[in-house]
Amino acid sequence: MLVTGLEILKKARAEGYGVGAFNTNNMEFTQAILEAAEEMRSPVILALSEGALKYGGKALATLVQELARDARVPVAVHLDHGSSYESVLLALRLGFTSVMIDKSHEDFETNVRETRRVVEAAHAVGVTVEAELGRLAGIEEHVAVDEKDALLTNPEEARIFMERTGADYLAVAIGTSHGAYKGKGRPFIDHPRLERIAALVPAPLVLHGASAVPPELVERFRAAGGEIGEAAGIHPEDIKKAIALGVAKINTDTDLRLAFTALVREGLNKNPKEFDPRKYLGPAREAVKEVVKSRMELFGSVGKA
Ligand SMILES: O=C(COP(=O)(O)O)N(O)CCCCO
Ligand code: NA
Numbered sequence: 001m002l003v004t005g006l007e008i009l010k011k012a013r014a015e016g017y018g019v020g021a022f023n024t025n026n027m028e029f030t031q032a033i034l035e036a037a038e039e040m041r042s043p044v045i046l047a048l049s050e051g052a053l054k055y056g057g058k059a060l061a062t063l064v065q066e067l068a069r070d071a072r073v074p075v076a077v078h079l080d081h082g083s084s085y086e087s088v089l090l091a092l093r094l095g096f097t098s099v100m101i102d103k104s105h106e107d108f109e110t111n112v113r114e115t116r117r118v119v120e121a122a123h124a125v126g127v128t129v130e131a132e133l134g135r136l137a138g139i140e141e142h143v144a145v146d147e148k149d150a151l152l153t154n155p156e157e158a159r160i161f162m163e164r165t166g167a168d169y170l171a172v173a174i175g176t177s178h179g180a181y182k183g184k185g186r187p188f189i190d191h192p193r194l195e196r197i198a199a200l201v202p203a204p205l206v207l208h209g210a211s212a213v214p215p216e217l218v219e220r221f222r223a224a225g226g227e228i229g230e231a232a233g234i235h236p237e238d239i240k241k242a243i244a245l246g247v248a249k250i251n252t253d254t255d256l257r258l259a260f261t262a263l264v265r266e267g268l269n270k271n272p273k274e275f276d277p278r279k280y281l282g283p284a285r286e287a288v289k290e291v292v293k294s295r296m297e298l299f300g301s302v303g304k305a
């Protein structure tokens, strides 16, 4: 059933588990994510970026809404990285039940002002809001403290930010970053900083750039002809620790993309004569579903629906 993001995330933080926010751009990803959620009896967040909406348009938004409504587990339909007030209004008009306004690259006062404006509009129509404070950036452990403070989320600022904006959940920067390369070896995650943020911010916390980029998946992608440079994701133990400290929403996109693309490549390589898309998109859909199920097990959301 279709619910707001806060309805899912408030319970998750209170009960100490995480809920996956999985990005989708098409029918197969959407089906894979929802089938995994139903099989695992797990709440789930379907995340559409502005790029996804540009790519899939009303067809994608309608498909996502309909399938979310029909799902037998709680589902929120979420705008990922909304870049402007107008973009958020479009998502609200399309029936999204959660929206992110990402003004983390602006100065503090601008972020507060723009976020508060979105909160007023979203709350007026019963939709909940994710905001972001701090700069997503993979940083090495030895990086100077002042540089870390310039990049990562400042706990005291976070408290003030949430009080002044009324946002419902907060994306924090504690060392993760988007994409398939998140830092040398095991990326440094600033758990002590997260602990201080969580002590001052009772709202559910959000972790972006949380994909694991598992070596076996990277190898499978390469073996099927994919080309990718140095790859490193977030260690599962660092995810579990972050959840125990207050992270309730965990964004996963890269792992799904790698799995889907590896299987499409394998499908095309296996039978050059094949030109029925279902023959190579179907197995790719299954691979995405398996990744989503394993993420739900890691996050502890299995059986929480
Ligand atoms: O935080 C994330 C995903 O992080 P990851 O790249 O670790 O899967 N997202 O917000 C997804 C970004 C989609 C637009 O590129
Ligand atoms: Na988001």
Ligand SMILES: [Zn+2]
Pocket (backbone or CB within 6 Å): 081, 178, 208, 209, 251
């Ligand atoms: Zn993100």
